Every structure is written in C-alpha cells, then in structure tokens.
Amino acid sequence: MSKRTVLITGCSEGGIGAALAVAFHNAGLKVIATARNINKMTNLAALGIETMVLDVLSEESIQDAASKIKKLDILVNNAGAGYNQTTSDLDIAKAKELYDLNVWSAVRMIQVFLPLLLMSESSPTIVNQTSVLSVVGVPWQTAYGSSKAALASITSGLRYELAPFNINVIELKTALIASKFLEKPGVSESILPEKSIYAPAKSVLNPTLHYADLSSKGADPAQYAKEVVGDVLKKNPPKVIWRGEGATQLWLSTMLPERFINGAISKISHLNEVEKLIKQ
Template identity: 65%
Template structure:
C-alpha cells in the first residue's frame, strides 16, 4: 500500500478525519491530512502524517489515489453556509482532483462522508440533513458517471461516533461509547481497500427506523409541547 496516496479533508484532532488519517497511515498508505487551520492537526505529527492547509497548497499534490471528502459542519449556520461546506466543497474537491484520480492505476476511489440523517428526519436539523442528502444523491450519480473511468465512488454514511463533532456550538449532546472512534475508522479503511468495496459503508451507533423513535424525537425536541400550545 506504500505507493497509494490518500487525501482527507476536514481533519482536526478528535474528529473522524483524524481517525481516518491514522487508520489509513497504519494500513501503509501515504496520507495527506488537510484542514483550513493546520494547527488543528498537530497531533498527527507523532504518526509522521503529512499535513497541509489545503486552500493554499492544493497545487502541490501531484499524485492521488483516494480522495476522502470528510469536511463538514452540523452546528448552527445559515443554509447557504451549510450547503457550501457540506455539499459544494465536496463537489469542488472532486472537480479539482479528478484529473489526478483519472491518472491513477491503483484503484482510484472517492469517498464522500454523509450521515444516516440524510435518510432519517430529525427536527431542527432540516438544513444539515438536506445538505447531506444532496451529497448522498450526487454520490450515487457520480458512481455511475465515473465507473467507465474505473473510479470507485463510496458513500460513508455515519451515525453517532465518539468525536468532537458534537462539541460545536448549537449541536445537541448525545451519549456515545468512549474511545469508539478508531475501531470504526479501521473497519472503514478495511472496507475501502477491498478489491470490491461496498458502495455504501454504514458506521456508528445505528438509529432505529423513524416509526420507533418518533415519540422520543418529539419529546427531546419539545415538538410535543409546541403542538399543545398551538392547539390551545
């Protein structure tokens, strides 16, 4: 795997991008971990992982086999800001690095990180959910469009994992298993590096179908209280 290069966006200490960087590195790949703030990736220096501020250094990348579009946000932003980060940034990354992926003879792959909330309705998160649903949809289309060029397109659909993602302002707290982030990351890498990887990789604490959690969702989101006030 030493001749395979993977670029991961949205990497910061304690996040899924950081865990994936370590997992790919331990699998023997050359990892390029990227973020807008390079200081957020200082922990990766101990692993010997290359880091860069992607906005400034993208032109320096001359070889690429795997692109992981991990950057995203789930906290309170305007609809445009969330779509710019969760959807349009991934579209732009594919446009920029597609020429390098087309040159790869080493199982070129694109991985787009979405969420189970792209298929499960949760109140107060409609903009976030829809931005990820849009990414899930374009991932499926890109899979067909790039198949003739031997480029695999995988959707990484995650539920709750132990990361700092929920530390962002405006994101509700959830109870997740301690130190669970690296085991899922290693299993994701294992699936990605298979000869015939799955089109969609599901990881994280799975959620029950909506019909089983509707009452719980209404209670947690206080929608039941709002409904009572409206009817009074």
Template identity: 50%
Template structure:
C-alpha cells in the same frame, strides 16, 4: 523495486475529529496519507505520528489549487470536512443554511473536480462523508440533514457517472461517533444555539434550546478509533457503495427500508419533540 504505497488525501483532519481518526487508521493500514485542514497547527498530533499534513481550505479555490499542485498522484480522495447547524425550520437563517451547504455539499464537488485528473490516472476512489441524518429525520437539524441528503444523491450520481472511467465512489453514512465534532462546532460556530425571541416554539424554549446544543450526544456513540478502523477496512475492500458505521447506523439502515414515518415516535421522544407538542397544545 519497492511498490509505491497507495495514497489517500483526507479533508477536515483537525485533531480529535473523524478525519484525524481516519488518517491514523489508514496510516496504520500502510497507506501514504495526506491529512489536510484549514489550520495546520490543528493537526499537530498527526504530524507527530509521521503523517504528512497539508493546508487545505475547502471553501477557497486558490487553496484547493495550491494543494492539488503539491501532489503528483492520488489513489483515494476522502471528502470529510463539514459542519452542523441546528434550528427549527421556521427559524432557520437562510444565509447561514446556504453557508452550510457551501461546506457540506459544494466544497465536496469542488475538491473532487480539482483532484479528478489524478483519480482518472489511478482509476482511484472517491469517498464522501455523509451521515445517517441523510436518511433519518432529526428534528431541529433539518438543514444539516438536507445537506447530507444532497451529498448522498451526488454520491450516487458520481458512482454511476464515473464507473466507466474505473473510479469507485463510496458514501459513508456515519452514525453517532464520539469525536470533537459537536464540541468544536459549539466553540467555533457563530450561529446561535438559542431561539429567536419571536419563535413559535417560545412556550417550550428550554426543551428546544437544549436540543439545539446537542449536548446529549457529546459523550455518546462509537469510539472514533473503532469507527475509523472499521471504515478503513470497508473502503480498502471497495466492495460496497455505502458504508454504514457508527452507533445507530444499523437502526437508520433498517428505518430507510421501512414505510415512511415508522420511527417518528422514537425520534420525537429522543429529541423531546413529544414534550414540546404537549406544551404547545396546552398553551393553544
């Protein structure tokens, strides 16, 4: 009798994203992959490779329930769907930041709770996509970093709480990876990439608004295919609770162990905050 393939379900698998790259890597590793996204047509490339695709809107309870009902067993759940939001703390839209947390935090927990009965049966694995932004401060991206830090803490709690049931929990602290994440966000997001007229950063508007677009990261980072293959190897080994993969991940890991603020100067220079400070002080 043939041994059934291990099964993995991944959220947020639209073409060109990290979820899609991970679906391909795990498919090539011999797993049966359920690649999911809110819009199935955006997974056409995965379908062409023989990967099973399913509709899943992680912000919709009925959609989550419908997806669960289509699966009889599950070994690995990878919570990957997410979005970004850049804006100085002083100008953040609280309602929009709450929507970000709905996607980057609460949807992870909702999807996990829904699939937990299947994972209990298989003594399976939960993998939560966070970011090096959960430990490394990025000016003007505080809402995103806070959402990832929140999910990192939930992951740690899940790891301890679910261990008695034989479930493994792994957190992906992903660094800079070349994918469609920023491009897709810019196209789909209705959030402004410009400062409000009355922003306290108005004197340095050009520098700050350039940072808000994150254009400098669009073509930088590890190739998505390389990142995905590394992550696939790491999670299938299941020996470490935190996987650090992607450009600058190693640096962020070091920074997380050093005294608070040691990398402030480097971060300020990378985001142009040093120039912003010069302009603000000159105007003051």
C-alpha cells in the same frame, strides 16, 4: 510498488477526519491529512502523517494543495459542519454557507483532484462523508440533513458517471460518533430566537438544539475509522458504508414504514416535551 496515497479533508484533532487519517496510516497507506489550521493536526504529524493546509471553501487553497500533490489514489471528502435550528427560524444565509461547505466544497474537490485520480493505477476511489440523516428526517436538523441528502444524491449520480473510468465512488453514511462535531459553532451555539413560534418550549428546545445529552455518547472514533478503512480497502468495496452508533438500526429503518422509527425520532429530539409546552 509505491504506497497508495489518500487525501483526507477536515482532519482537525478530535474529529472523524483525524481518526480516519490514523486508520489509513495504520493500514500502510501514505496519508495526506488536511485542515484549515495546520496547528490542529500536530498529533497526526507526530505519527509521521503528512499534514497540509487546505480550506475547502477557498478555490486558491484547493488549487494550491493540488499543485503540491503528484499522486492520488483515494480522495476522502470529510470536511463538514452542522447547523441545528427549527426550520421556521433558519437563517437562510447560514444555511447557504452550510451547503457551500457540506455539498459544493466536496464537488469542487472532486473536480480539481479528478485528473490525479484518473492517473491512478491502484483502484482510484472517492469517499464522500454524508450522514444517516440523509435518509431520516430529524426535527431541528433539517438544514444539516438536507445538505447531506444533497451530497448523497450527487454521490449516487457520480458513481454512474465515473463508472466508465473505473473510479469507485463510496458514500459514508455516518451515525453518532464520540467526536468534537457537537462542539462546532453551528451546533454548540444554536439557540432559539425570542420571537420563535417555539418560544413557549425554549426551556426544552435550547438544550436540544445542541444535543447536550448526546455529548458523551457515540461510537469510538478509532474503532469507527478502523472499520471504515477496512471497508474502503476491500477489493470490491461497498457503495454505501453505514457506520457509527445506531447506523445499523437506521439502515434497517429505511426498509420499514416510517411509523417504526417515529418513537425514536421523537425521543432524541424531545418532540413530545416540546409539544406539551406549546399546547399548555
């Protein structure tokens, strides 16, 4: 039998996608790793992993990639970005761009690659990368969290829609990973506008917007990816996979009243410090 083939988006070096590509490769699958810039995947190519240019925001790029692929068993929609800002100060244009990337690009990938998945005779599967923030609202991350909540809802509905075709649809709820995600512009360059109602707390809020204190934390990407791939390749894979630092605690919190996680949310967002400065 030919190897199962998996296509993964967002595989630039140092990110979750690259770690997943290596883990699927180590599990014996044929991996097609994609990113906008092929030069950011040289580490994967050196391992014998096929790399391909694919910009998920470009219809032409998606169609071009699809024309080059003859067989597909697993589609992993991993490409995405963050955008941290107070809701009252959100740049709506930027928020719409975030939704285009985190939500609609995944939908378009599914639409274009669905014919190949329908031809698969080896447990065809779609994996959508969402986030633990799709179920827990966190201050300053409402644009990002809501975009992941939208994809989570689409994933849930899609699971029912594709059940008659025996296609598995898996949601990957990822928590904190020690990757380059926090280095992306939407997070690393976040800054409070001068006229914000939160201006009195900018000394605390500006570093918090790009979560500088989390830059050295998170689960090991390689271990995370190995566990995720193990879950996806099970005979009966889970519908929702919770992985990453803090994922188990957040999963448990979904079964408890909100007050049980208020303290943790306030701590990670420095909300109490912000409130004190505003009320001075």
